[in-house]
Amino acid sequence: xxxxxxxxxxxxxxxxxxxxxxxxxxxxxxxxxxxxxxxxxxxxxxxxxxxxxxxxxxxxxxxxxxxxxxxxxxxxxxxxxxxxxxxxxxxxxxxxxxxxxxxxxxxxxxxxxxxxxxxxxxxxxxxxxxxxxxxxxxxxxxxxxxxxxxxxxxxxxxxxxxxxxxxxxxxxxxxxxxxxxxxxxxxxxxxxxxxxxxxxxxxxxxxxxxxxxxxxxxxxxx
Amino acid sequence: xxxxxxxxxxxxxxxxxxxxxxxxxxxxxxxxxxxxxxxxxxxxxxxxxxxxxxxxxxxxxxxxxxxxxxxxxxxxxxxxxxxxxxxxxxxxxxxxxxxxxxxxxxxxxxxxxxxxxxxxxxxxxxxxxxxxxxxxxxxxxxxxxxxxxxxxxxxxxxxxxxxxxxxxxxxxxxxxxxxxxxxxxxxxxxxxxxxxxxxxxxxxxxxxxxxxxxxxxxxxxxxxxxxxxxxxxxxxxxxxxxxxxxxxxxxxxxxxxxxxxxxxxxxxxxxxxxxxxxxxxxxxxxxxxxxxxxxxxxxxxxxxxxxxxxxxxxxxxxxxxxxxxxxxxxxxxxxxxxxxxxxxxxxxxxxxxxxxxxxxxxxxxxxxxxxxxxxxxxxxxxxxxxxxxxxxxxxxxxxxxxxxxxxxxxxxxxxxxxxxxxxxxxxxxxxxxxxxxxxxxxxxxxxxxxxxxxxxxxxxxxxxxxxxxxxxxxxxxxxxxxx
Numbered sequence: 001x002x003x004x005x006x007x008x009x010x011x012x013x014x015x016x017x018x019x020x021x022x023x024x025x026x027x028x029x030x031x032x033x034x035x036x037x038x039x040x041x042x043x044x045x046x047x048x049x050x051x052x053x054x055x056x057x058x059x060x061x062x063x064x065x066x067x068x069x070x071x072x073x074x075x076x077x078x079x080x081x082x083x084x085x086x087x088x089x090x091x092x093x094x095x096x097x098x099x100x101x102x103x104x105x106x107x108x109x110x111x112x113x114x115x116x117x118x119x120x121x122x123x124x125x126x127x128x129x130x131x132x133x134x135x136x137x138x139x140x141x142x143x144x145x146x147x148x149x150x151x152x153x154x155x156x157x158x159x160x161x162x163x164x165x166x167x168x169x170x171x172x173x174x175x176x177x178x179x180x181x182x183x184x185x186x187x188x189x190x191x192x193x194x195x196x197x198x199x200x201x202x203x204x205x206x207x208x209x210x211x212x213x214x215x216x217x218x219x220x221x222x
Numbered sequence: 223x224x225x226x227x228x229x230x231x232x233x234x235x236x237x238x239x240x241x242x243x244x245x246x247x248x249x250x251x252x253x254x255x256x257x258x259x260x261x262x263x264x265x266x267x268x269x270x271x272x273x274x275x276x277x278x279x280x281x282x283x284x285x286x287x288x289x290x291x292x293x294x295x296x297x298x299x300x301x302x303x304x305x306x307x308x309x310x311x312x313x314x315x316x317x318x319x320x321x322x323x324x325x326x327x328x329x330x331x332x333x334x335x336x337x338x339x340x341x342x343x344x345x346x347x348x349x350x351x352x353x354x355x356x357x358x359x360x361x362x363x364x365x366x367x368x369x370x371x372x373x374x375x376x377x378x379x380x381x382x383x384x385x386x387x388x389x390x391x392x393x394x395x396x397x398x399x400x401x402x403x404x405x406x407x408x409x410x411x412x413x414x415x416x417x418x419x420x421x422x423x424x425x426x427x428x429x430x431x432x433x434x435x436x437x438x439x440x441x442x443x444x445x446x447x448x449x450x451x452x453x454x455x456x457x458x459x460x461x462x463x464x465x466x467x468x469x470x471x472x473x474x475x476x477x478x479x480x481x482x483x484x485x486x487x488x489x490x491x492x493x494x495x496x497x498x499x500x501x502x503x504x505x506x507x508x509x510x511x512x513x514x515x516x517x518x519x520x521x522x523x524x525x526x527x528x529x530x531x532x533x534x535x536x537x538x539x540x541x542x543x544x545x546x547x548x549x550x551x552x553x554x555x556x557x558x559x560x561x562x563x564x565x566x567x568x569x570x571x572x573x574x575x576x577x578x579x580x581x582x583x584x585x586x587x588x589x590x591x592x593x594x595x596x597x598x599x600x601x602x603x604x605x606x607x608x609x610x611x612x613x614x615x616x617x618x619x620x621x622x623x624x625x626x627x628x629x630x631x632x633x634x635x636x637x638x639x640x641x642x643x644x645x646x647x648x649x650x651x652x653x654x655x656x657x658x659x660x661x662x663x664x665x666x667x668x669x670x671x672x673x674x675x676x677x678x679x680x681x682x683x684x685x686x687x688x689x690x691x692x693x694x695x696x697x698x699x700x701x702x703x704x705x
Contacts, residue, residue, distance in 0.1 A: 020629075069631065072629040
C-alpha cells in the first residue's frame, strides 16, 4: 500500500473510533490489514483514538456515553488485530498491567466498566474479571498475570468486606507487596480504604486514572 | 432560540373562576371607572362610547368597548434585536426571557458589597445579558447613578444599544424621554419604517394602582403606538395597600388596569403591539414593605397568565423574584418557585433575571445562576416526548436484562436533546469538588460572569450611528435637564 493510502486508512480507523462507529472501524481495520499495514501500527492508531476521547472526557468536552461508544467501536478493531498480534508473538507496549473486578456478592458493574474503559483509554492493559468475583479468582489472576494494580469495586455496603478479604488473603500468601490494591465504588469511603490498608482509593472514574498512574509510577505523586 | 411550549401544564384557575374574575374586572371598569390624567385622550375615549367625566378625569368603560378594542391587539408581533439573530416573535405558544428593568444598586464584583450603580455597571450588565443564551433580550437592568436623574433612562438605553445586540425593554420616565429613545432606536435600525418593522425597543407602561393612569403613561402609550414600539402593560398593585389583600380581588385590579391600558392603546392606535404584564406584588404586613419574592406573587402570576390568554393576549410575567439580600437559599427558593409557577401556566415572556433585594440590587453572579434556572425551566416546558423512538422498545429488547445502555447510539443521540446539561451547577463527587477549590454556586457564577466580562464583546455600532446617538444624547441632556 502506498504511504498516502496507508495514512488515509489509518485516519479512517482513528475517526471511526471518535465517531463511535464499530462497523467503519472493522471495515477500515480490515482494509489496513489487507494493505499489509503492521497490526501494531493499527493498534497504535486505535489507542491514540481512544486516548483522545478519554482526554476529551476528562476535560468535559464529551459525555461518558461518547467514551463508552468509542470504546465499543475500538473493541471491534481489537477483535480483528489481537489474534494477528498474538500469532506473531509480538509484545504490545502498555503503561502497565491492571486487573479490575466487582466485589464478591456485587453484580453492579457500570462504574467498574467506566473505570476499565478510562484506564484502557489512558494506555493501560486491563484484565476485566467481571462481576461477583471470588477472592481466590482475583488472587489467581494477579499472580498469573503479574498485575501491578488490582482494583475492586463495591456498590453494596454489604460487599465491601470482600475488599478487606482480598488484602488479608494476599497477606497470608505473602504476596501483598507484589501488587497495589485500590478500592472504589459508591459504598466505599477513603476512611474505609485506609482502615483495611489498601494502597489507594478514588471517588470517581476520572480520579482513578490519576491514582493508577501514581501507583504504577507513571506519574509522580502529587 | 425559539422555545415552544408543549402545552400548558398548570391551571391555577378553572374556567368558571377565570370568567368570574374577567367579568368582575369589566364591572369595575364600568362601575368604578379609571382616572386618566390626560384630557385629549379622555375626549378620544368619549368618541368611542366611553362615559367620561372631564372634571373628575374619570372614564367608565362599557364592557363592549373593552372587548371590542382589546380584540384589536395583534396576537403576534416581532421584537427585534440590533442584530437580526436576536429577533423573536412574541405570541402565545412560545417563551422568551429577559432581565428585569430597574436596579439602582449592584453587588460589587470585587468587594461583594452593595453600592450604587455606575455607567460602567450598566455597560457590563448589557454585555453579560448579551452573552447568556437563556436570556433572549434585555430589560433596562441597571440604571446608572452617576448619570443625572432627569435623563438617566435615556442614557441607559444608549449604553444598552452600545453594549448588547439584543432587544431592549425598559421604562421611560416621561413621554419626552421616550421621544429621545425612539430617535436613538430609529438611528440604530435605519429609519422610522425600519424601526416599525423591527422594533429594537419595547416600553414598560405602568398605571398608578389602584385604577389611575397617569399622564406619563398615556403620553407613552400614544408615542409607542405611533412608532409601532411594543407596549408592555404592567399593572403593579401591592396587595393589601393598592389593591384588595385577597388574591381574587388583587387579580380583578390587575386585570382591569391591564385591559383599560390595552384598550386605550388600541383606541389611539388600532393594532399597536401590546403585552399583558401582571406585576402582582404583595405587602409584608409585619414591615409594610412590598414583597417581590412572595409565593403569592408566583400564584397570582400563574393565574394572570390564564386571564391574559383568555383575552387572546401574549403574557409577560415577573419571574425570578426575591426579597433576599444575598445569593442564598432564600434567593434560590423564591426565584425558582416564582419562575416555575407562571412558566408552567404558559407565560410567553419571563421577566426578572439578575436581581435580588426586591428589584433594588443587581448581581452579575445571580444573572448567571438565573440563566441556569431558566435552562432547567425551559427543559421542564418541553415536557416528555412519548413516541416510538423515545419509548425505545427495540433498544430495550436489544440491550436485554442486565445489559448497559451507555455505549448505545440511542444514548449518544438523545443525551443532549433529552437532558439539560448545567453549566455551573456542580455534580462532581466531594473529593473532585474539593480539589477544584470547593466553590459554591455563587462563586462559580461569579467566576463565569468575570470570564464573560473579560472575553465577550458584542459588535460595535456603525461609526455614523454612534455619532448620531452621541448627538441625540447631547440634545436629550440639554432638553431634559432639570435641577
